[in-house]
Amino acid sequence: MSLLSERQKEELQKSILEYLHANNFTDAFNALKSETGIDYTPDPKAKYAGLLEKKWTSVIRLQKKIMDLENRNAALHEELSLSPAKRAALQTDWVPRAPAAYVLKGHRGQVLKVAFHPTFNLIASASEDATVKIWDWETGEFERTLKGHTRVVNDVAFDSKGNLLVTCSSDLFIKIWDVQNEWKNTKTFPGHEHTISSVRFMPGDQQIVSASRDQTIRIFDVASTHLVRTITGHTDWVRCVDPCEDGRLIATCSNDQTARIIDPLTGETKMELRDHQHTVEVVVFAPISSYAAIRELAGLPSTDRSNRPGAYVATGARDKTIKIWDTQTGQLLRTLQGHDNWVRSLVFHPSGKFLLSASDDKTIRVWELATGRCVKTVEAHSHFINCMAWGPQAPTDPTKANGAPGSGKAEPDKFVNVVATGSVDQTIKIWLP
Structure with missing residues (x-):
């Protein structure tokens, strides 16, 4: 079972085409267009413009958030695992x-x-x-x-x-x-x-x-x-x-x-x-x-x-x-x-x-x-x-x-x-x- 629906696939392919075109990867643009058979005309005002970059940065942001949460979780676990005696050993007073x-x-x-x-x-x-x-x-x-x-x-x-x-x-x-x-x-x-x-x-x-x-x-x-x-x-x-x-x-x-x-x-x-x-x-x-x-x-x-x-x-x-x-x-x-x-x-x-x-x-x-x-x-x-x-x-x-x-x-x-x-x-x- 495919993870992406047909509509999502098309959206992804069009945003890749838009990205290739915007960055002057003409050969790659033409190759992808002919292989996918999508009829797409690049348009800097279309919703596909910059979509790939936006998705990519939001994925990175999410990954960072996940890592921060995991680190915080590990620190809390460590704190909980410290016995009262060990906690006291760290007390400055x-x-x-x-x-x-x-x-x-x-x-x-x-x-x-x-x-x-x-x-x-x-x-x-x-x-x-x-x-x-x-x-x-x-x-x-x-x-x-x-x-x-x-x-x-x-x-x-x-x-x-x-x-x-x-x-x-x-x-x-x-x-x-x-x-x-x-x-x-x-x-x-x-x-x-x-x-x-x-x-x-x-x-x-x-x-x-x-x-x-x-x-x-x-x-x-x-x-x-x-x-x-x-x-x-x-x-x-x-x-x-x-x-x-x-x-x-x-x-x-x-x-x-x-x-x-x-x-x-x-x-x-x-x-x-x-x-x-x-x-x-x-x-x-x-x-x-x-x-x-x-x-x-x-x-x-x-x-x-x-x-x-x-x-x-x-x-x-x-x-x-x-x-x-x-x-x-x-x-x-x-x-x-x-x-x-x-x-x-x-x-x-x-x-x-x-x-x-x-x-x-x-x-x-x-x-x-x-x-x-x-x-x-x-x-x-x-x-x-x-x-x-x-x-x-x-x-x-x-x-x-x-x-x-x-x-x-x-x-x-x-x-x-x-x-x-x-x-x-x-x-x-x-x-x-």
Whole structure:
């Protein structure tokens, strides 16, 4: 059975003849005319003029429409097939909720620090038991133990590419472990005269910066292990050090109840932040993504200079408070109160909307930065929480961070929704969507 009626056939043939004639395909026109036996006189005003082209373009339009609908359909199917957990993993404002996805057990002492590998699904934990353990946070499986320190390991951090791991200990040594070479301990840095509390790679990974109970901050060259600079100023145990994103400033905090903003090139203290009533346990620079919310919280005007890395820091102390500061003026912008015990760890949410805190009151609290309100409390561990870390984030480009507002911001889809906490209860907990 023919798909076309006689009338449709004739219409099609006449429109083809009209097309051939209009485009001067004379031989083809004559051949088709004689083969079909149609008596047709071309007429630019006839209904057949341009009919073939019109039909052709409408077919293409329909095909495009069909393809668009099919793509939309596939996207909707994919969205439906995503489990709620997978959907949550894509949410840019996810925050931890109980229960934890995994409880990692194996340390024989309290867990003092946790650090995520920037690209692999690995986490490193430092413990009072003098070891560092490596775990797969996606499966909750234990990978290996790094032994080399002889006393408590106080801190652990990866370089930006995840090729090296740095640790520091109460044994007065800093060690570097080669991730790609079976995690071998390749370098050891002497230099401090007392417990080393905190260590970080400086941006660029050429240097490390450490803080110690000997009241100093020291900068070492990674390649040669030489001491580059000793920075003094604090009058008691220096608990924590945090370099800002472009490495032009470092923030430190101490048992002397102050935090300091320091120029690592000169060792000069740029600003002393003084308002806590007890030991300051933690200091952390705010990411550029959080600046708008912090300005809203403090009622500050939006100015160009404050889109540079290092404009604001948050501190947490044994006085149970969290404080947010302007590093250029030294002004205290807001005090966040709610914890019932020492504040031990602070992490800015990669979206810039929240600040997460962990405390000896065994909870994680989520603070909405724009309002300063505690919007969530998670009962997290059975004992004090020493540390907390957020999962891998795409490194921002510090070269762009001095210019336009919002530059240097990690894209919202470039961070992984996972949080790890470590506790006196000797466990690490992994919080997943």
